[in-house]
Amino acid sequence: MLNPQKVFSKTWTITPNSIKKIISKIPLTRQVCALTMFGGIHYYKYYKKLQKMQEWNPEKINNYQSKQIKKIINYAYENIPYYRNLFKKENIKPSQIRCTDDLKRIPILTKSEILKDPSKFISKKNKAFTTKLTGGSSGTPMSIAYDLKHYASRRATTRFFKNLAGYDDYTIRLGIPSLGPLYKTNQEFYEYNPITNQIFISSTHLSKEIFQKYINIIRKYNPQYAEGHPSVFYKFALYLKEKNITNIQLKSLQSCGEVLYPFQRDAISKTFNCEIFDFYANEEGICYASECKSHNGMHISPIMGFVEIENQKENQPGEIIATGLCNYYMPLIRYNLQDMGIITTEKCECGNSFSRLTSVIGRSNDTIILPDKTQIPPNHFTSAMEKFRFAEGFQIIQEDQKNININIVKKGKINLKETKILKKYMESLTKNQMTISINQVKDINPIGRKNKYKYIISKI
Numbered sequence: 001m002l003n004p005q006k007v008f009s010k011t012w013t014i015t016p017n018s019i020k021k022i023i024s025k026i027p028l029t030r031q032v033c034a035l036t037m038f039g040g041i042h043y044y045k046y047y048k049k050l051q052k053m054q055e056w057n058p059e060k061i062n063n064y065q066s067k068q069i070k071k072i073i074n075y076a077y078e079n080i081p082y083y084r085n086l087f088k089k090e091n092i093k094p095s096q097i098r099c100t101d102d103l104k105r106i107p108i109l110t111k112s113e114i115l116k117d118p119s120k121f122i123s124k125k126n127k128a129f130t131t132k133l134t135g136g137s138s139g140t141p142m143s144i145a146y147d148l149k150h151y152a153s154r155r156a157t158t159r160f161f162k163n164l165a166g167y168d169d170y171t172i173r174l175g176i177p178s179l180g181p182l183y184k185t186n187q188e189f190y191e192y193n194p195i196t197n198q199i200f201i202s203s204t205h206l207s208k209e210i211f212q213k214y215i216n217i218i219r220k221y222n223p224q225y226a227e228g229h230p231s232v233f234y235k236f237a238l239y240l241k242e243k244n245i246t247n248i249q250l251k252s253l254q255s256c257g258e259v260l261y262p263f264q265r266d267a268i269s270k271t272f273n274c275e276i277f278d279f280y281a282n283e284e285g286i287c288y289a290s291e292c293k294s295h296n297g298m299h300i301s302p303i304m305g306f307v308e309i310e311n312q313k314e315n316q317p318g319e320i321i322a323t324g325l326c327n328y329y330m331p332l333i334r335y336n337l338q339d340m341g342i343i344t345t346e347k348c349e350c351g352n353s354f355s356r357l358t359s360v361i362g363r364s365n366d367t368i369i370l371p372d373k374t375q376i377p378p379n380h381f382t383s384a385m386e387k388f389r390f391a392e393g394f395q396i397i398q399e400d401q402k403n404i405n406i407n408i409v410k411k412g413k414i415n416l417k418e419t420k421i422l423k424k425y426m427e428s429l430t431k432n433q434m435t436i437s438i439n440q441v442k443d444i445n446p447i448g449r450k451n452k453y454k455y456i457i458s459k460i
């Protein structure tokens with residue numbers, strides 16, 4: 001099997017030498033800073049396009065996406081070995097794919113298919129701009145390579161969604177992103193990016209000392225907006241509450257990188273006295289979505305990808321499948337993002353016709369599977385935990401077909417009466433088919449390259 005890293009490392013050789021030289025000489029945090037400068041005219045065009053498209057009706061948006069689909073399907077057939085073979089094997093002619101509905105003729109693409117031979121997904125004709133590695137918090141990490149236009153569409157969409165949350169790319173803001181390892185390498189705790197006006201703070205090794213540092217940095221820069229993993233802000237909120245610190249306030253906070261649970265939204269918004277905007281994104285860059293002021297689902301960026309839900313039954317979540325519309329270097333057609341959600345095309349109160357993900361409940365492989373094969377979505381367990389507020393942190397692990405371990409973080413001794421009720425409640429949730437064990441632990445560490453905090457882990 002080919003190593004995807006080796007395949008994609010070639011992409012740097014195509015990047016103009018001058019840019020490569022400059023970037024390689026600067027520290028990693030500054031690289032992020034430098035990359036934000038690229039995107040140029042495409043970035044500006046996409047940003048303006050999104051502003052226009054929010055006035056469009058669903059039909060006009062669909063026509064636009066159908067046109068983009070036709071273009072990328074033709075391109076993929078002509079230039080990407082995997083799709084050429086697939087279309088021949090399935091007896092599909094590119095001319096048969098004329099609109100979003102026709103996409104259904106094409107089989108769903110999985111990450112494991114790409115990992116078999118990533119070189120088959122690469123265009124020989126187009127040039128790569130950069131690569132990103134998917135997080136790996138739920139499986140093997142995978143490299144995604146993309147061209148400059150795709151990069152520009154990501155940046156434009158991110159800026160557009162920040163606007164929905166009331167701020168701009170250039171407003172001073174606090175970012176606690178998934179950059180933990182980055183800070184390990186250069187030994188710095190935080191960095192200020194003057195181009196995007198953003199203060200990046202490390203989210204690695206959260207502790208009371210670290211939260212005190214957060215407070216000092218916030219007092220120094222006074223950011224009104226923040227972005228980052230909800231698990232980090234939730235822990236920070238608990239710390240502020242414990243210390244009775246009430247003067248750390250924000251206008252809005254963009255929650256990203258993990259599922260945002262109602263108990264987190266509640267605690268974070270109360271502590272920071274701010275509005276929270278849930279934001280859904282992925283390294284594949286084919287489905288970005290964000291809440292608007294109505295907070296009734298997340299609007300999907302129509303320029304980045306066309307999104308479908310597979311196996312959505314009535315109002316139950318199904319798998320999120322997306323077709324990228326901008327990345328001609330490594331097109332992803334009907335790609336399974338391995339997340340579960342519900343989609344709606346009903347018009348939002350805000351007036352924007354972009355379709356919405358009304359619920360994203362996490363990775364499809366975080367589903368708990370009972371011995372009788374019933375699947376229980378992760379949010380059923382997390383909302384059950386909300387009823388038991390005594391835990392300061394928790395993680396639910398399905399060890400095998402019959403056993404679930406619930407690890408609980410709590411200062412002092414756990415109240416036996418409370419754990420007994422919790423155990424009983426969880427057993428009933430599994431239709432009494434599984435044995436529930438409750439353990440008190442010191443802490444729960446985030447996992448994967450991107451430091452994601454997982455509330456539910458299924459090992460089967």
Ligand SMILES: [Zn+2]
Binds near residue numbers: 293
């Ligand atoms: Zn809306």
